[in-house]
Structure formats: C-alpha cells, structure tokens
Amino acid sequence: MKVFYAKSKLIPFLASERAKGKTSGLVPTMGALHEGHLALVKASVSETDLSLSSIFVNPAQFNNPEDLLSYPRSLEEDLEKLKNAGCDVVYVPTEEDMYDPFREPGFRFDFGELERILEGRYRPGHFNGVALVVAKLFNITQPDFAFFGQKDLQQFHVVSTLVRDLTYNIQLRCIPTIREKDGLAMSSRNRRIPLKLRPVANIFYRSLNAARDMLRNGKSIQETRLQIHNLFRKEPEVDLEYFEVVDTAEFTIIENIRNENKTALCIAGYLNNIRLIDNVMYI
C-alpha cells in the first residue's frame, strides 16, 4: 500500500496507473477508521482495480470548533486497517495541501433547500465544506467510482447533486450502515462515548425502528414524530435534535408517505455533548 502526503506526488502516480487501463475507486474519510469505513474500502476493492482512500479531518465542514478539536485521530492504526482491507493507495494531505494557507476559499456551493433542512439546518456551512473537500478530492484523484456510507444519507444526496451538476464522470455507490451488536451505527465519534452512557447510545436506532413500526401500522408521521420526541424526553442524557421522514428522491421532508421504497427515517441528537446521527429506510 502506497501512502502519499502531497498531491504533487499523488497526481502523476495516479495518471500512470490510469494509463495502464486501471479503474479506480475513492473512499474519502476523516480517519479514526472502523468497520463502517472498511466496508466502503472492501466494496471499492471488489469493484475497481485500484482502491484509494483519503484521510483528512476537513476543518471546512466543522461548524463547531470544539467538535473539530476533539475529533479522534489515529493515523498509524488507520493505515494498518486500510492495508488489511486491501486498499492500494492512501492520500493523507496536510491542511496546506488542501487549502491555501493565506486565503479563505472564495467559492461557495449553494445546495438550496438541502442546506436548510436536517443536517443543513443544524450544521450551517457543513455541506459547503463537505462539497468543497469532495470536489477537491475528485479533481485530484479523478476516480471512476466513489464510495459513501448510507449513514450520512443527506451527504450522499449532496454529493450526488455535486456529481450531476458539475458533470463529474464518477459513479457513486451508497453502502449500507454498519452497526454495533446493539444497533448503534458505527461512527468515529462513538470513541468519545463514556462507558456508562454506552448502553443508552442505541436509543437513536431503537427510536428509528419503533418509528418505522408505528408508520407501518398506519400511524401518521406527525403522531410518530411526537412519540419519538416524548421517548427522548424520558432519557436525561440524550437530546433529540430532529426526527423526520424524508423522500430520498429529492431529499425533502414529507408528512405523507407516497413512495415507500424511496422513504427514509432520519434522526440526530446529542448524547452528552457527542452528536450522533442515524437513519433507516422505510422498506
């Protein structure tokens, strides 16, 4: 496995691999890798000739400076995990390799309504930062495929919009969420959950399942939303930010389910000061 710290070395290397006719797949990450990330890498390994991962804690997508500071970092372990998963190339840029240290990026994405609902609403500027770094990574690595997790469902929609609107010749793959035994969605932030709060953490997944049962049994979205809010009120260590039902075709919040196989239930909130998100499909 080759590790690059500078795009000036990575770009010619990838060009020479492409010239040999190899297809490539990119898995962008922020490190602190777990089985969820590795599922993306394994999907890339099985579908492409050259599997590429990036590790970069992107400051532009953090709207909360404390979250950025406390974000877990474990580069050596990450590289070992990537090697074992069959990854061929890792790009670990320095901040200067991604952003001009003397100038804030002048370009801004506008994803319209997408930036005003759910993650967009609660994390202002987040999707602009995500799109900026993903576009840079696409331009640098020019992959044939890129792999993202369903866990960040709205992010997948943002990246799909980016690919469509800017005509990137990249096929996107959305990989199902990998969970702990009790259902908690794997996340780098889970490392920060104190042991004594760990049993409460799967409330997000439990709520999604309970909500899905309610909806399937004919309860309205409005009533279901109310019940999920009540459930969270009973748990002092957790705060619910949102529970919404979404039509994934255009990624809009809905009040009536029309398209069952394009309906997702999305949730986000805090366990202590740790922000967790999750979602399940209605079907």
Ligand code: AMP
């Ligand atoms: P992150 O390092 O959190 O930016 O995540 C990098 C990629 O891994 C994103 O596409 C995430 O959606 C994906 N990912 C994170 N957690 C999981 C999980 N539990 N299962 C599947 N994919 C995941």
